[in-house]
Amino acid sequence: MREVAIVSAGMTPFGELWRYSLRDLFVEASLGALRQAKADTVDAVYVGNMSGGQFVGQEHLGPLLADHLGIRGVPITRVESACASGGVALRSAFLDVASGMSDLVLAVGVEKMNDGGDVTNVLATAADQENEVYHGITFPGLYAMIARAHMTQHGTTLEDLAAVSVKNHRHGALNPKAQFRQEVTPEQVMASSLVADPLRLLHCSPVSDGAAAVLLCPLARAQEFTDRPVEIRASGLATSSMALAERRDPAFLDAVSLSASRAYHMAGLGPADIDVAEVHDCFSIAEICVLEALCFAEQGRGGEAARTGETALGGRLPVNTSGGLKSKGHPVGATGIAQVIEIFEQLRGEAGERQVKDAAVGLTQNMGGSGGSSVVHIFERV
Amino acid sequence: MPSPRYWREVPARYRLEAGRCVGCGAVVYPARRICPACRGQQFERLALSRRGTVVTSTVIHVAPTEFQMEAPYAMAVVETPEGARLMVQVADCEPNEVGPGMEVALEFRRIRKEGKSGILCYGHKAVPVR
Ligand SMILES: [Zn+2]
Numbered sequence: 001m002r003e004v005a006i007v008s009a010g011m012t013p014f015g016e017l018w019r020y021s022l023r024d025l026f027v028e029a030s031l032g033a034l035r036q037a038k039a040d041t042v043d044a045v046y047v048g049n050m051s052g053g054q055f056v057g058q059e060h061l062g063p064l065l066a067d068h069l070g071i072r073g074v075p076i077t078r079v080e081s082a083c084a085s086g087g088v089a090l091r092s093a094f095l096d097v098a099s100g101m102s103d104l105v106l107a108v109g110v111e112k113m114n115d116g117g118d119v120t121n122v123l124a125t126a127a128d129q130e131n132e133v134y135h136g137i138t139f140p141g142l143y144a145m146i147a148r149a150h151m152t153q154h155g156t157t158l159e160d161l162a163a164v165s166v167k168n169h170r171h172g173a174l175n176p177k178a179q180f181r182q183e184v185t186p187e188q189v190m191a192s193s194l195v196a197d198p199l200r201l202l203h204c205s206p207v208s209d210g211a212a213a214v215l216l217c218p219l220a221r222a223q224e225f226t227d228r229p230v231e232i233r234a235s236g237l238a239t240s241s242m243a244l245a246e247r248r249d250p251a252f253l254d255a256v257s258l259s260a261s262r263a264y265h266m267a268g269l270g271p272a273d274i275d276v277a278e279v280h281d282c283f284s285i286a287e288i289c290v291l292e293a294l295c296f297a298e299q300g301r302g303g304e305a306a307r308t309g310e311t312a313l314g315g316r317l318p319v320n321t322s323g324g325l326k327s328k329g330h331p332v333g334a335t336g337i338a339q340v341i342e343i344f345e346q347l348r349g350e351a352g353e354r355q356v357k358d359a360a361v362g363l364t365q366n367m368g369g370s371g372g373s374s375v376v377h378i379f380e381r382v
Numbered sequence: 383m384p385s386p387r388y389w390r391e392v393p394a395r396y397r398l399e400a401g402r403c404v405g406c407g408a409v410v411y412p413a414r415r416i417c418p419a420c421r422g423q424q425f426e427r428l429a430l431s432r433r434g435t436v437v438t439s440t441v442i443h444v445a446p447t448e449f450q451m452e453a454p455y456a457m458a459v460v461e462t463p464e465g466a467r468l469m470v471q472v473a474d475c476e477p478n479e480v481g482p483g484m485e486v487a488l489e490f491r492r493i494r495k496e497g498k499s500g501i502l503c504y505g506h507k508a509v510p511v512r
Pocket of ligand 1: 405407418422
């Protein structure tokens with residue numbers, strides 16, 4: 001396998017972007033990445049998108065997006081793994097370059113959620129239709145069940161959950177691309193309206209539009225496009241049971257654990273080597289469980305991390321410096337690539353007020369459904 | 383939901399029929415072809431006991447369209463004595479009283495109605511054992 005680098009990135013703001021269609025979002029993010037690298041075409045594109053079909057009634061995104069990016073003829077593969085679609089698109093692009101099949105490959109994530117689709121019902125299609133959704137469960141409901149299991153087994157508190165939202169909003173306030181650039185207090189989080197007990201509105205990531213793109217090439221060619229490439233050291237993808245009820249311990253995300261151990265093994269690195277991480281905080285409880293599955297916190301102790309400041313900017317291991325899904329926004333298919341862009345900028349020293357000092361190694365973790373799929377990547381400054 | 387799909391799911395939904403793996407004894411609900419524990423393909427049919435214990439739960443306040451009239455309502459993962467785990471609604475109680483460890487009975491109920499003149503969909507709901 002060849003060594004692979006990311007050489008440029010492009011991203012739209014995240015938010016309710018009423019003036020942008022799905023194709024507009026895709027083109028803006030992709031053009032940003034191409035311009036930054038001064039490249040005008042690519043050998044292949046992988047686009048992560050959860051549900052163009054349900055959100056805006058548009059499938060068959062490959063030819064549509066190639067056409068609108070002005071690169072008709074270029075192969076585009078649409079990749080779907082629910083909310084992990086972006087992360088899996090990056091993995092596909094990585095494998096394409098690593099294998100020697102293609103040299104210059106774009107990995108893009110895009111989702112247009114605010115266009116009239118019934119978001120609650122569309123997101124629920126990432127759960128098991130026959131055994132979960134049929135009975136009236138929602139997506140926040142599944143994570144609420146994970147939260148209640150974690151609270152019962154490990155003594156995690158409502159204050160621990162709120163601390164995750166407070167931290168990520170504090171980070172997001174510093175991110176010009178974030179959907180919500182304001183801080184929130186623990187009191188505001190705990191007084192916000194109930195969505196699925198114990199989760200309240202301010203424990204949940206918002207409904208967002210957005211796109212993000214990164215350009216990959218062999219590390220050996222990276223200097224043609226940038227003097228500060230970031231190497232992709234590892235990629236780990238794993239699955240677990242689709243239905244939450246099938247997991248012996250609903251509070252443990254075993255797909256996250258498995259995808260992480262694959263990535264750590266491939267990179268020859270461990271959790272102690274990571275300087276900065278972007279993880280899938282679709283709900284505050286998710287960040288807590290993910291920290292444990294990534295071995296950043298002991299089993300059952302993930303709730304302490306945000307409360308004690310360990311995962312805040314300036315802490316031992318800053319997590320979700322971008323604001324995370326909570327504050328930056330969560331256009332589902334775009335999220336996995338946006339996480340990568342935050343790490344790319346951190347490792348290049350371009351994160352501005354959010355910069356983690358001397359960050360050399362970063363990690364991203366992107367999750368589908370209630371943890372049915374998870375993909376982890378590890379990056380290193382060159 | 384299209385009615386052929388509903389018809390296919392009748393054994394599991396009406397009769398709470400699970401499969402017990404002949405190879406390793408794992409109980410799989412609803413029945414499926416391959417055992418998730420040992421990959422065995424031989425199963426015997428097993429009707430689940432109509433009772434169980436809540437493993438974890440929530441109260442849904444923001445509900446899907448078909449369930450909006452019922453919110454807030456409790457949902458739970460319930461484990462039956464055979465070891466099968468089901469996602470069910472918990473009815474006939476104050477939703478906030480439902481929590482891990484609660485003993486419930488599984489009762490045959492109407493789950494949802496598809497559209498204005500759509501089919502009625504049945505299945506099981508849990509009710510607390512008092
Ligand atoms: Zn078996």
